[in-house]
Structure formats: C-alpha cells, structure tokens
Amino acid sequence: MHVLNQLFENNRNWAKNIVEKDPEFFKKLLNQQSPQYLWIGCSDSRVPANEIIGLAPGEVFVHRNIANMVIHTDMNCLSVIQYAVDFLKVKHIIVCGHYGCGGVEGAMDNRPQGLVDNWLRHIRDVYQKYEITLNRVTDLKRRSNKLCELNVIEQVSNVCHTTIVQEAWKRGQELAVHGWVYGLQNGLLRDLHVCVRKADELSAIYRMAVDEELEEKE
Numbered sequence: 001m002h003v004l005n006q007l008f009e010n011n012r013n014w015a016k017n018i019v020e021k022d023p024e025f026f027k028k029l030l031n032q033q034s035p036q037y038l039w040i041g042c043s044d045s046r047v048p049a050n051e052i053i054g055l056a057p058g059e060v061f062v063h064r065n066i067a068n069m070v071i072h073t074d075m076n077c078l079s080v081i082q083y084a085v086d087f088l089k090v091k092h093i094i095v096c097g098h099y100g101c102g103g104v105e106g107a108m109d110n111r112p113q114g115l116v117d118n119w120l121r122h123i124r125d126v127y128q129k130y131e132i133t134l135n136r137v138t139d140l141k142r143r144s145n146k147l148c149e150l151n152v153i154e155q156v157s158n159v160c161h162t163t164i165v166q167e168a169w170k171r172g173q174e175l176a177v178h179g180w181v182y183g184l185q186n187g188l189l190r191d192l193h194v195c196v197r198k199a200d201e202l203s204a205i206y207r208m209a210v211d212e213e214l215e216e217k218e
C-alpha cells in the first residue's frame with residue numbers, strides 16, 4: 001500500500017485544484033471528448049503534449065512513441081489516427097519532434113541496442129535518404145537536429161499518405177497535418193512549414209520543406 005504514494009497524493013491534489021476552479025470539469029468530460037487536435041509526439045518525458053501547448057484534459061488526443069514515428073504497418077499508431085479522424089473528427093494532426101531526441105541520436109549511433117534497433121531502423125532509413133546532406137554537417141549536435149527536422153517532415157508525409165487521411169480529404173473533411181519541432185533548451189515550438197490541408201498540396205509542400213532543410217546553411 002505504500003507503493004508510489006506520492007503519485008496518489010499528487011493526483012488527489014491535482015483533481016482538487018481542478019474542481020476548485022471548475023466544479024463541473026470532470027462531469028463535463030465524462031460524457032464525451034471532443035478534441036480538435038491529434039498529437040503524434042515522442043515518448044520522451046520532457047515533451048508532455050498537453051503542457052507544451054497549454055491544453056486541458058479533453059482537448060488533445062495523443063499518440064507517443066520513440067522519435068514520433070508514423071510507420072505504415074504500425075496498427076497502434078494507425079488505429080489512433082483512424083479513431084481521431086473518423087470518430088473524433090479532429091481538425092489538426094500535429095507531428096512534433098524535439099531536438100536532442102534520444103531515438104534520433106540512437107539511430108545515428110551504430111552500436112547495437114537490442115530490440116529498439118528494429119524501431120530505430122526506420123529513422124536510419126530517413127538518414128540514408130538524406131545521407132549526403134547530413135554527412136556534410138560536421139557538428140554532430142547540428143547533424144542530429146537536422147535529422148530530427150527531416151524525420152518530422154517524413155512522418156508528416158507518412159500521415160498524409162495513410163488511407164485514413166486520404167479518405168478523409170476525399171470526402172471533403174476539414175483536416176490539416178502539421179510538422180513541428182520542440183526545443184528542450186527553451187520550451188519553444190518551431191513550425192517546419194509543412195502544413196498540408198489536402199491531398200494535392202502534399203508533394204509541393206513536402207518538396208519545399210525538404211529543399212529548405214537541404215539548402216539551409218550549416
């Protein structure tokens with residue numbers, strides 16, 4: 001009974017504070033959630049979705065995994081996207097990476113790390129795609145930051161290519177996909193200007209975002 005008592009105490013205080021501010025808060029949430037946003041972010045404990053964007057429970061639907069990946073065969077992530085798009089009718093899907101991402105840095109490191117290597121393989125594929133540009137960046141921190149950004153752009157493209165998002169656009173559903181990066185050092189979000197609102201916008205916007213990355217001065 002004495003296990004993790006502190007967390008239960010924190011929880012009681014948290015619920016109490018919320019009810020003090022709004023006595024109906026939990027009652028209102030009980031019947032339905034109607035978030036406008038789906039957040040696809042990294043599992044990293046320093047990147048908590050709700051806090052960063054200042055949203056309360058009920059306002060953002062969240063999927064997190066190592067290095068905010070959207071893999072075409074990942075039923076977990078795809079199910080979250082489908083539920084968010086088809087049932088919750090979110091208006092925005094935000095893929096948010098972060099600088100200093102352990103997953104991205106791990107993917108740049110060739111030392112074996114066990115099971116997780118199978119997951120990191122997808123980031124290594126992104127690295128391979130942009131290998132010439134990335135290898136030109138001699139500072140390793142800057143190189144991993146660039147890979148974080150390119151990875152977000154690739155994952156935005158993956159979200160847009162899912163049958164779920166394609167079908168939603170086809171039936172005229174309002175849905176925008178965004179790519180952001182979060183700075184652990186200052187708590188600020190950066191927009192990578194890869195916002196896609198319909199199927200035929202994707203290739204031009206993707207190309208522009210990637211070109212911007214590749215041309216950027218080191």
Ligand code: CO
Nearest residue numbers: 042044101102
């Ligand atoms: Co991370």
